[in-house]
Amino acid sequence: MTPADLSLFIRSTATEVLEARALDASVLPEQVVVERPRNPEHGDYATNVALQVAKKVGMNxxxxxxLLADALSSDSAIEVAEVAGPGFLNIRLAADAQGKIVADILDVGEQFGHSDAYAGRNVNLEFVSANPTGPIHLGGTRWAAVGDSLGRVLEASGAKVTREYYFNDHGRQINAFSESLECAALGKPTPENGYGGAYIQDIAQQVVEADPSVLDLEGEAMREAFRERGVELMFAHIKRSLHEFGTDFDVYFHENDLFDNGEVDKAVEKLKANGNLYSNEGAWWLKSSEYGDDKDRVVIKSDGDAAYIAGDIAYVANKFDRGYNLCIYMLGADHHGYINRLRAATAAMGYDAEGVEVLIGQMVNLVRDGEAVKMSKRAGTVITLDDLVEAIGVDGARYALIRSSVDSSLDIDLELWSSQSSDNPVYYVQYGHARLCSIARKAETLGVQASTEQLGLLEHEREGDLIRTLGEFPAVVKAAATLREPHRIARYAEELAGTFHRFYDSCQILPKQGEEATELHRARLALADATRQVLANALGLLGVSAPERM
Incomplete structure (x- = not known):
């Protein structure tokens, strides 16, 4: 019986208790909260539902x-239900009921932890979206890991997810990138506010090698040639780096298309027509302050050019028009102002602003020997995705970036994350999975098969701890989806690995040499198999490999 099953059981039993006394059962919460007590001597689970509802129906x-404890105790799945303090209820499950979690996991396999909580949600998940003016930096790398994992978690929760990369190929930064390539090709110094680093030299050289006649062009023709070919080469590098990092996108959306296809003009005309755009001092302003923003925003400047927000307005309209009912933007630490701005633009265009969410990610720093690592070999001024992967590998990089809340800045100790020790969280979790695979191989060699027939034999304290930890996985996945916090999966995986290692140290899973396999051995092997499955499921949601050998 998982915590979710127990929650439903307690609610239905409480309903019966109240209705038997002609009391209003509608006062019960929709979901009864069930938690594991800090002190295991108090039971397997505890609930405060009596404290929540008793006074509402005139009872102590x-x-x-x-009354609830007596009713629960009459069921064979409950070994003990006891009242504590002012009305807490401590519950200990019967071994058979607790062991059913193991059977359920082995029955559904990779689907354990999945749900339909987000069924019917069509999610547009936009993340990374770095300008194609250089390699992916650490901030974008954090979103590459976290965004991909969040997509996996939402899909496991029943949502249809489209991973989208917004290709910012319109505006000042692209012009600076193009000019930097041109100067590099001509042997000129990097322009003011331009881009440096060895990668600029590399791309400029590739453009020239592919078409030497580009150097015969003049003025805007040369600049446009370097822009078109340089951006294409840079973006090919970005895509390759992301793919090797385990992050792929369903849609690569070009900002330029919004202008070329007339969608920006269409959005502006719609805002004029619905009265949410007004003219002042030669510019056109969005009435964003009426929709929760801190001020009105210029959409069309006095010189007739579109302000940056014009593209944002057209883009959010494009997403809703494509049928998405939840649009999640994952942006960098300097984009806090976008939250109210995007939601205001959404509402002004006539769409549901509740369907727009903006997640803000904080900075990432690399540390080696206690000192900050400040410079990339290739990019010159920033540390890149490629640098991080070279230092600690794909699995280490993804896990390190996902396991902490994006609300906080993150320091990654390169020595720690490249070490093969239990201090390295990803190594610790993967080693747990590899050890479980080793047990399975050894069991096959010994001819011992797992069995769920006698799971009631799993009465050892460490067995109970492990089973209850396994049972929490669906709730952890649900919380990760609801709160948009995939780091909960990583922290759970570490807890599960630690609980397994303690179980392994205390309980003999396979018979010793010369011993016959017993039903207890077979039940413990089933528990080990279930643990291996859940660890693999958790690592899969993180996009991290589950090695069979280490």
């Missing part, structure tokens, strides 16, 4: 808790 909380 301890009195109601006792």
């Amino acid at each position: 909380p301890r009195e109601f808790a006792q």
Whole structure:
């Protein structure tokens, strides 16, 4: 019986208790909260539902808790239900009921932890979206890991997810990139506010090698040639780096298309028509302050050029018109102002602003020997995705970036994350999975097969800890999806690995040499198999490999 099953069981039993006394059962919460007590001596699970509802129906909380405890204890799945304090209820499951978690995991396999909580949600998940003016930096790399993992978690929760990369190929930064390539090809110094680094030299050289006649062009013709071919080469590098990092996108959306296809003009005309755009001092302003923004925003400047927000407005309209009902933007630390701005633009265009979410990610720093690592070999001024992967590998990089909340800045100790020790979180979790695979191989060699027939034999304290930890996985996945926090999966994986290692140290899973396999051995092997499955499921949601050998 998982915590979710127990929650439903407690609610249905509480309903029966109240209705039997002609009391209003509608006061019960939709979901009864079930938690593991800090002190395991208090039981396997605890709930405060009696404290929540007793006074609403004119009862003393301890009195109601006792009635509920008596009713629960009459079921064979409950070994003990006891009242504690002012009305808490401590519950210990019967071994058979607790062991059913193991059977359920082995029955559904890779689907354990999945749900339909987000069924019907068509999600556009936009992340990374770095300008194609250089390699992916650490901030974008964090989103590459976290965004991909969040997509996996939402899909496991029943959502249809489109991973989208917004290709910012319109505006000042692209012009600076093109000019930098041109100067590099001509042997001129990097222009002011331009881009440096060895990668600029590399791309400029590739453009010239592919078409030497580009150097015969003049003025805007040369600049446009370097822009078109240089951006194409840079973006090919970005795509390759992301793919090797385990992050691929379903849609690569070009900002330029919004202008070329007339969608920006269409959005502006719609805002004029619905009265949410007004003229002032020769410019056109969005009434964004009426929709929660801190001020109105210029959409069309006095010189007739579109302001940056014009593309944002057209882009969010494009997403809703494509049928998405949840649009998640994952942006960098300097984009806090975008939250109210995007939601205001969405509402002004007539769409549901509740369907827009903006997640802000904080900075990432690399540390080696206690000192900050500040410079890339190739990019010159920033540390890149490629640098991080070279230092600690894809699995280490993804796990390190995902396991902490994006709300906080992150320091990655390169020595720690490249080490093969239990201090390295990803190594610790992967080693747990590899050890479980080793047990399975050894069991096959010994001819011992797992069995779920006698799971009630799993009565050891460490067995109970492990089973209860396994049972929490669906709730962890649900919370990760609801709160947009895939780091919960990583922290859970570490807890599960630690709980397994303690179980392994205390309980003999396979028979010793010369011993016959017993039902207890077979039940423990089933528990080990279930643990291996859940660890693999958790690592899969992180996009991290689950090695069979290490």
